[in-house]
Amino acid sequence: MRAIVYTQTGGPDVLSLVQRPLPEPGPGEVRVKLVFAAVNPTDYKTRRGTAPGEPTPFPEVVPGQDGAGLVDATGAGVSGREPGSRVWVWEAGWGRASGTAAEYVVLPEAHVVPLPDGVGFELGASVGIPALTAHRCLTVHESGPERLGPGSLRERTVLVAGGAGAVGNAAIQLAVWAGARVITTVSSPEKADLARRAGAHHVVNYRRDDAAGALARLAPAGVDLVVEVSPATNAALDATVLAPDGVVAVYANNGGDEVSLPVRAHMVGNIRYQFVLVYTVPARAKENAIAAVNAAMAAGALRVGVEAGLPLHHFPLAEATAAHSAVEEAIVGKVLLDIGAG
Numbered sequence: 001m002r003a004i005v006y007t008q009t010g011g012p013d014v015l016s017l018v019q020r021p022l023p024e025p026g027p028g029e030v031r032v033k034l035v036f037a038a039v040n041p042t043d044y045k046t047r048r049g050t051a052p053g054e055p056t057p058f059p060e061v062v063p064g065q066d067g068a069g070l071v072d073a074t075g076a077g078v079s080g081r082e083p084g085s086r087v088w089v090w091e092a093g094w095g096r097a098s099g100t101a102a103e104y105v106v107l108p109e110a111h112v113v114p115l116p117d118g119v120g121f122e123l124g125a126s127v128g129i130p131a132l133t134a135h136r137c138l139t140v141h142e143s144g145p146e147r148l149g150p151g152s153l154r155e156r157t158v159l160v161a162g163g164a165g166a167v168g169n170a171a172i173q174l175a176v177w178a179g180a181r182v183i184t185t186v187s188s189p190e191k192a193d194l195a196r197r198a199g200a201h202h203v204v205n206y207r208r209d210d211a212a213g214a215l216a217r218l219a220p221a222g223v224d225l226v227v228e229v230s231p232a233t234n235a236a237l238d239a240t241v242l243a244p245d246g247v248v249a250v251y252a253n254n255g256g257d258e259v260s261l262p263v264r265a266h267m268v269g270n271i272r273y274q275f276v277l278v279y280t281v282p283a284r285a286k287e288n289a290i291a292a293v294n295a296a297m298a299a300g301a302l303r304v305g306v307e308a309g310l311p312l313h314h315f316p317l318a319e320a321t322a323a324h325s326a327v328e329e330a331i332v333g334k335v336l337l338d339i340g341a342g
Contacts, residue, residue, distance in 0.1 A: 001019070001020055001021075001022050001102060001103040001104050002017060002018070002019060002020075002102065002103050002317060002318075003017070003018055003019075003020045003062050003098070003101065003102035003103065004016070004017055004018075004062060004063065004064075004101035004102065004317065004320040004337075005018050005020075005060040005061060005062055006047060006056065006060075006061055006063070007056060007059065007060055007061070008052075008053050008054060008055060008056060009047060009048055009049030009050075009051065009052055009053065009054040009055075009056065010047070010048065010049075010052040010053060011048070011052070012044070012047075012320075012321040012322075012324040012325045012328070013321065014047065015047070015063075015320050015321050015324060017317070017318050017320070018060075020102070022104060023098065023104060023105075023106040024073075024106070025073055025074055025075035025078075025106050026075045026076075026106075027075045027076040027077050028075060028076070028077050028078060028108055028109055029074070029075040029078070029106050029107060029108055029109065030071055030073075030074050030075070030078055030081045030087075030106070030107060030108075030109055030112040031071070031072045031073040031074070031104055031105070031106045032067070032069045032070065032071055032072060032087060032089055032104065032105050032106075032107065032112060033069050033070045033071075033072040033103065033104055033340060034067045034068070034069040034089075034100060034102065034103060034104065034105060034339045034340060035067075035068055035069040035070070035121040035125070035338075035339060035340050036067060036068055036069070036121050036122060036124075036125035036336045036337065036338060036339060037064045037066065037067035037099075037100035037101055037102075037125060037317075037336065037337040037339055038064070038065070038066040038067065038100070038125050038126055038128060038129075038334065038335065038336055038337075039063075039064070039101075039320075039323045039324060039326075039327045039335040039336070039337065040065055040066065040128075040129050040130070040166075040327070041252075041327060042065060042129065043063040043064060043065065043093070043099075043101075043324065043327070044324050044327055044328045046061075046063065046093075047061075047063055047324065057097075058097035059097075060097065061093075061097060061099075062093065062097065062098040062099045062100075062101050062102050062105075063093055063099050063100075063101050063320075063324075064092060064093050064099030064100030064101040064102075064105075064337075065090065065091055065092050065093050065094060065099060065100065065128055065129050066088070066089065066090055066092070066100060066125055066126070066127070066128025066129055067088070067089050067092065067100035067105065067125050067128075067339075068086075068087065068088040068089065068115065068121040068122075068123075068124030068125040069086075069087065069089075069121065069339070069340065070083075070084055070085065070086060070087070071083050071084060071085045071087055071112070072104060078109050080114070081109060081112055081114070085114060086114070086115040086121070086124070087112045087113055087114055087115055087124070088112075088113050088115055088124035088125065088127060088128065089105065089107055089111055089112050089113070089128070090111055090113070090127075090128040090129065090132060090290070091111055091128070091129065091278075091279060092105050092107055092111065094279045100337075101317065101320055101337060102317075102339075103317075103339055103340060113290055113294060114294075115297075116294055116297050116298035117298070118298075119297045119298065122304055122305075122312060122336065123297060123302070123303065123304050124297075125336055126166075126304045126310070126312070126334045126336070127170070127293050127297065127302065129278055130166040130167045130169075130170045130334075131170040131174070131289070131293045131296075131302065132278050132286065132289040132290070132293065133167050133170075133251050133276060133278040134167050134168075134170035134171035134174055134227065135148060135170075135174060135288070135289035135292055135293060136249070136251075136276050136278055136281050136285055136289060137167075137171060137225075137227045137249035137251055137274075137276055138153065138158065138171060138174055138175055138178070138180075138225065138227065138249070139285070139288070139289075140225075140247055140249050140274040140276070141156075141224065141225050141247045142245075142247075142272070143245070144156070144225070145178075146284075146285075146288050147288035147289075147291060147292050148174055148177070148178040148292040148296070149178065149292065149295065150177065150178065150179065150299075151178065151179045152178045152179065153175055153178035153179050153180035154178075154179035154180070155179075156179075156180045156181070156224045156225065157180065157181045157182075157183065157219050157221075157222075157223045157224050157225075157243070158171070158175045158180045158181070158182050158183070158223065158224065158225045158226075158227065159183050159184070159185070159215070159219075159223040159225070159226045159227070159238075159241065160172050160175070160182060160183070160184040160185075160195075160200070160226075160227045161184070161185050161226065161227060161228050161229050161230060161234055162184075162185065162186070162229040162230065162254075163184030163185065163186055163191070163194075163195035163198065163200055163203065163309075164186050164191035164194045164195055164309065164332055165229060165332075166310065166333075166334055167227070167229065167251060167252070168184065168195075168227065168229065169194070169195075169198045169308070169309050169310045170302065171227045172184060172195060172198040172199055172200050172309070173198055173199055173296070173301060173302050173303070173308070173309075174292070174293075174296060174301075174302065176198075176199040176200075176201075176301070177296050177299065177301035177302070181201055181219075182199065182200050182201050182202075183200065183201065183202040183203075183204065183215065183218055183219065183223065184200040184202070184203055184204070185203075185204045185205075185206045185211060186203060186204070186205055186206070187205065187206060187207050188205065188207070189205065190332070191332065192205055194306075194309040194310070194311075194332070195309060196309070197306070197307060197308060197309035198308060198309030198310070199309075202218050204218075211237055212237055212240050212241065215237070215240075215241045216240070216241065219241065219243075221243055222241060222242050222243025222244070222246060223241050223242060223243060223246060224243050224245075224246055224247070225246065225247050225248075225249065226238050226241075226242065226246070226247070226248045226249065227249055227251070228248050228249060228250045228251070228252075229251065229252045229254050230252070230253075230254040230255040230256075231248070231250045231253065231255075231256075231259045231273075232253070232255045232256030232257070232258060232259050233254070233255035233256065234255075235259050235260060235261055239261070239262060239265055239266065239271075242269060242271055243269075244269050244270060245269070245270050245271075245272075246269065246271055246272075247271070247272045247273075247274055248271070248272070248273045248274070249274045249276055250273060250274070250275045250276060251275075251276045251277075251278075261273075304334060310333055310334050311332065311333030311334070312333060312334050312336060313326060313331060313333050313334065313335045313336065314336050314337075314338050315335065315336070315337055315338065316337070316338055317337050317338065317339050320337060323335050323337055
């Protein structure tokens with residue numbers, strides 16, 4: 001089979017297209033013939049490491065966490081994953097040598113999820129890490145639901161920082177589906193349009209508008225939950241707009257790796273910061289997220305494409321270097337590798 005691999009850390013140029021043996025599924029495992037694979041920021045950050053030329057954890061690494069395709073074969077003890085069935089996969093490359101930038105991937109059964117009827121492979125390949133991250137961020141409030149569903153965030157106000165990104169887009173769509181009032185911040189009119197297409201009720205352009213003033217007018221009682229992509233940059237703003245007992249769910253460190261917080265103000269408001277890395281959240285949280293994401297896709301509440309605020313950018317598998325470069329350069333939208341016909 002064809003696969004993209006790298007053997008040392010570095011820029012996109014360390015990626016190469018090779019032929020590898022077809023992997024065989026063991027007990028409890030499923031082999032998936034991939035149609036599309038996503039490229040996430042995790043992929044290039046892991047590939048880069050802390051410096052060029054570092055050794056990799058495996059002799060060859062196939063990058064990629066997310067994808068969608070058809071079940072090709074199963075190992076002993078697998079049920080509900082019949083050959084030919086349509087599935088999406090998640091967290092394929094975390095702690096494993098072989099991710100989704102290949103024609104086939106073998107994964108534990110729990111990482112291979114049946115696609116709901118009517119849901120396309122593009123959407124299935126796009127959800128994975130971004131949507132599971134968004135779900136975790138939206139469910140960390142101590143009085144909130146463990147699993148999202150229609151009405152589960154009713155009467156809540158959610159602020160999504162960076163609503164045009166993949167996680168931001170998923171957070172908007174999932175929060176709207178769950179009944180929240182959703183406000184988002186963006187950096188341009190083009191991104192504002194995408195956030196509105198995702199379903200955001202209010203959009204604030206923080207480069208053009210007085211973000212604190214706009215948010216105070218939109219949410220005079222404060223916001224209950226912030227889905228935060230840039231904590232170092234937005235800490236002061238978040239402190240001014242949070243309602244009592246509010247939560248900042250931090251899933252990235254865009255803009256800096258250290259945060260300075262006014263202690264007294266956060267104490268008075270009983271404010272909580274929850275840091276989120278989807279790969280290491282509790283298993284129960286992942287199970288809830290997978291169930292909710294599947295339900296949202298089945299309901300048509302979670303979508304991709306320009307009309308849903310998340311443009312898709314397709315690259316052939318052989319052009320994985322260009323695909324990684326696009327993500328690293330912060331292209332707006334979702335990057336997919338086209339691998340096989342569905």
